Amino acid sequence: DVKVTQSSRYLVKRTGEKVFLECVQDMDHENMFWYRQDPGLGLRLIYFSYDVKMKEKGDIPEGYSVSREKKERFSLILESASTNQTSMYLCASSLWAGRPNEQFFGPGTRLTVL
């Protein structure tokens, strides 16, 4: 079974702090994704990556950056956390883009910015 793990289940940070959210998948998937989930808004794509060192902006990239130095790891960085970034953050991976395939999700990180 594919396993996607996220570094923290709960995180509390202060406004202005730099925040790192880590995601690791163990099934050699090409694609990795970062979403944020807010009530009533569903999942919104922040960034995704289709290969090591490759990244593409999603629908809401402002205030975020990402890093993918190794295939199994995809990091989301909040350069200067703000209260409107309080949210549930979900990481996902999928095998590759050449055919329809499902995304596998981590358990999520609930981030609170005070």
Next chain:
Amino acid sequence: SQQGEEDPQALSIQEGENATMNCSYKTSINNLQWYRQNSGRGLVHLILIRSNEREKHSGRLRVTLDTSKKSSSLLITASRAADTASYFCATEGPTDSWGKLQFGAGTQVVVTP
């Protein structure tokens, strides 16, 4: 941008009843997927239906797709308390690269014993 919209937003049923939820989307798709999310957890993939398919079954799940109406439905038969969760539809479009999906806001289902 949000592609799929689920209806209803919330659904409350008793064990043994069937639960039906709908998803409408705006642009053409390659496939449509349904996911389940238990409270405060990550999403779990349930079923994928391609644009050239009309119906698909998996256990107690039945998914239909009507591309002319740009809509899909998910039916859960003989529901159980363990089916209590939020259900999301997600679409992959012909111009979506790298397996990107557009998710709806979800239907929250509560199954009472």
